Amino acid sequence: MQKELCPVNKRENNQDKYRYQGLTDLTGVPVYLFDTTSSTNDVAKQLLSQGQRGPLLVLADSQTAGRGRLGRQFASPSGTGIYMSILLTDQRILQHASQITAAVSVLVVEAIQQVTGVQTQIKWINDIYLEGKKLCGILTEAVAGQSGVHGAVIGIGINFRTQLALLPPDVARTAATLADYLPDGVMRSDLVGCITRKITEELADRLEQRTFLPDYRRWSCVLGRQVMVHPAGGEAFPALAEEIDDEAALIVRTAAGRQRLSTGEISIRFVED
Numbered sequence: 001m002q003k004e005l006c007p008v009n010k011r012e013n014n015q016d017k018y019r020y021q022g023l024t025d026l027t028g029v030p031v032y033l034f035d036t037t038s039s040t041n042d043v044a045k046q047l048l049s050q051g052q053r054g055p056l057l058v059l060a061d062s063q064t065a066g067r068g069r070l071g072r073q074f075a076s077p078s079g080t081g082i083y084m085s086i087l088l089t090d091q092r093i094l095q096h097a098s099q100i101t102a103a104v105s106v107l108v109v110e111a112i113q114q115v116t117g118v119q120t121q122i123k124w125i126n127d128i129y130l131e132g133k134k135l136c137g138i139l140t141e142a143v144a145g146q147s148g149v150h151g152a153v154i155g156i157g158i159n160f161r162t163q164l165a166l167l168p169p170d171v172a173r174t175a176a177t178l179a180d181y182l183p184d185g186v187m188r189s190d191l192v193g194c195i196t197r198k199i200t201e202e203l204a205d206r207l208e209q210r211t212f213l214p215d216y217r218r219w220s221c222v223l224g225r226q227v228m229v230h231p232a233g234g235e236a237f238p239a240l241a242e243e244i245d246d247e248a249a250l251i252v253r254t255a256a257g258r259q260r261l262s263t264g265e266i267s268i269r270f271v272e273d
Contacts, residue, residue: 016079016187016188020033023059029055029056029086032057032059035060037058041153044155045087048153052087053089054088054090054151056087057087058087060083081162083157085153085156086154086200087151088153089151093207097142102125102248103206104199106219108158109215111194111195112191115186120135121221122221123220123221124222124244125250126139130181133175134176135159136156141153159175159179160179160182161182217244222268227239227240227241227269227270227271228269229254229266229268237254239254240253240254
């Protein structure tokens with residue numbers, strides 16, 4: 001594990017500082033805070049392997065190897081974005097592992113609206129969109145052992161004050177940022193605290209009662225649109241996104257008929273992307 005692993009931030013950004021004591025008050029959980037780390041998800045998984053139990057938060061000012069679904073790189077410039085991972089070990093949550101990402105997407109949309117006043121949408125299955133562009137990515141990784149799933153790590157990356165010029169050109173073209181929408185005085189830690197509390201305090205009930213599904217459908221920016229479906233290891237094909245079922249799978253209509261897309265090995269892109 002990185003030598004700097006400890007719940008203390010040794011370097012503070014002049015514009016938007018993370019302060020350890022403030023974060024513990026805001027989140028209500030143990031916080032592992034970094035200036036820079038490779039990937040907050042990797043740190044959280046390593047903590048689990050060392051016997052730590054959730055909930056806990058891993059937070060970094062920047063990442064050197066941030067990633068999204070299917071191994072895609074997640075750009076993480078210093079001092080402007082939110083790069084956080086929450087480790088959960090509650091069996092009430094783990095038994096619904098396949099729906100965690102969908103439910104967390106709803107909680108993140110709610111948190112952004114509560115803290116900033118900005119209404120966002122969800123692109124199935126794990127991206128948060130603002131005005132047609134990607135604002136946030138969510139990567140959920142289940143950690144399994146001989147007795148089954150014993151932990152889940154939820155990684156969340158948000159372009160908070162991120163200037164798009166800091167991102168790689170191919171990423172900046174389709175990216176959004178909250179920079180121009182933030183109310184005066186709102187800091188990264190405010191949104192980190194709101195997201196963390198919503199996940200640690202509400203996720204289990206939302207999953208058990210499936211109360212996240214109506215909002216997951218309502219805030220979808222996919223339903224009713226033409227998309228390109230990209231199966232892992234297969235050829236892409238066009239489809240019409242028609243429905244999200246009770247397992248948070250996407251139902252699409254293709255030339256061959258209706259097809260159900262599971263969450264693990266499929267990604268979709270809008271036809272105009």
